[in-house]
Amino acid sequence: MVLPNILLTGTPGVGKPTLAKELASRSGLKYINVGDVAREGALYHGYNEEHECPILDEEKVVDELENHRAEGGVTVDYHGRDFFPEQWFHEVFVLRTDNSILYKRLETRGYNEKKLGDTIECETFQVLYEEAMLSYKEGVVHQLPSNMPEEREDDRNQILRWTEQWVKAHSPGLVTGWSSYSTRLVASLANSSLLGLGLLRRPRATGSATSNPFWASEALPVQSSRAPPSPAEPPWGRGLVEPHTEAFPALAGVLTGPPVDQVCDTEDSEVDRASPVCGHRGHAGQEATPSPQVAPWVLPLGSPDSGEKPGSLGTCALSADLALRFPGLSAHL
Numbered sequence: 001m002v003l004p005n006i007l008l009t010g011t012p013g014v015g016k017p018t019l020a021k022e023l024a025s026r027s028g029l030k031y032i033n034v035g036d037v038a039r040e041g042a043l044y045h046g047y048n049e050e051h052e053c054p055i056l057d058e059e060k061v062v063d064e065l066e067n068h069r070a071e072g073g074v075t076v077d078y079h080g081r082d083f084f085p086e087q088w089f090h091e092v093f094v095l096r097t098d099n100s101i102l103y104k105r106l107e108t109r110g111y112n113e114k115k116l117g118d119t120i121e122c123e124t125f126q127v128l129y130e131e132a133m134l135s136y137k138e139g140v141v142h143q144l145p146s147n148m149p150e151e152r153e154d155d156r157n158q159i160l161r162w163t164e165q166w167v168k169a170h171s172p173g174l175v176t177g178w179s180s181y182s183t184r185l186v187a188s189l190a191n192s193s194l195l196g197l198g199l200l201r202r203p204r205a206t207g208s209a210t211s212n213p214f215w216a217s218e219a220l221p222v223q224s225s226r227a228p229p230s231p232a233e234p235p236w237g238r239g240l241v242e243p244h245t246e247a248f249p250a251l252a253g254v255l256t257g258p259p260v261d262q263v264c265d266t267e268d269s270e271v272d273r274a275s276p277v278c279g280h281r282g283h284a285g286q287e288a289t290p291s292p293q294v295a296p297w298v299l300p301l302g303s304p305d306s307g308e309k310p311g312s313l314g315t316c317a318l319s320a321d322l323a324l325r326f327p328g329l330s331a332h333l
């Protein structure tokens with residue numbers, strides 16, 4: 001399952017790690033505290049006498065975090081954002097605390113006068129919020145109040161809801177052929193968050209693959225036990241244009257339809273011997289493991305029982321077509 005990366009930011013004392021740890025304990029999001037990472041790796045290049053703290057070596061921190069970030073599903077906690085590449089984060093949450101409350105929290109930390117004053121000023125002038133607003137596209141940055149424990153619960157639930165939406169919208173759109181390979185592949189994906197599943201087949205009665213280049217002429221009904229994606233944010237299908245094959249509209253229907261938890265199967269064994277002719281992830285007999293970095297994706301499969309070359313069955317063309325028309329769906333041919 002692919003998970004988003006979140007930046008949790010805000011002035012020191014607003015409650016970033018407190019919230020981030022709660023999030024981590026209730027979701028698959030991994031918590032990364034930049035301060036801890038820097039301490040563990042001694043990623044500093046000096047000391048700030050005035051604020052009595054080491055100075056972060058930002059380049060080294062970015063290098064250190066790159067692998068985690070690339071895997072996805074991290075919540076990074078830091079009082080700033082300026083040195084993180086913009087594309088690292090899918091959503092940015094800025095925690096905000098009223099000055100009087102923040103002052104009390106910081107006092108108990110033993111901040112010196114200068115550091116305390118600067119920190120309060122930073123919150124008063126909403127420096128981190130404005131910085132974030134300037135650095136990210138509209139709609140990415142959200143403010144969350146962090147004064148009372150009850151607010152923390154609301155904040156946590158809001159982030160979890162948003163994460164769930166994101167996961168649904170970025171789950172694999174899988175187009176698969178009709179083979180033992182595909183059945184195994186689908187089984188390996190069954191626990192991931194499948195948004196739509198098109199199982200394709202050439203009906204027994206209709207001629208050969210050659211006479212029907214789009215052999216995948218039928219999209220099987222899918223079982224659905226999840227709520228459909230919010231109509232306000234359809235994950236697929238916006239801007240879909242003139243379907244030109246039999247298979248395309250059927251698949252489009254599957255991809256734009258409600259998400260599925262269950263995989264449908266059939267006893268039709270006509271092409272059960274099939275191995276993928278243009279899948280890039282392996283051949284019949286090998287387990288296919290979806291890469292979390294590459295999703296959503298399409299696995300084009302063909303039936304080699306016709307002895308045809310990859311692509312001649314139309315699966316590559318169909319997948320490429322779908323990928324072109326569905327934003328976010330990629331085809332690996």
Ligand SMILES: Nc1ncnc2c1ncn2[C@@H]1O[C@H](COP(=O)(O)OP(=O)(O)O)[C@@H](O)[C@H]1O
Nearest residue numbers: 012013014015016017018105146147148149152
């Ligand atoms: N929503 C909240 N309501 C009340 N206290 C909070 C809230 N969030 C955090 N705190 C408290 O504020 C203090 C600072 O929180 P912390 O998570 O260490 O913040 P930061 O790392 O952003 O400086 C902690 O004592 C924490 O328990």
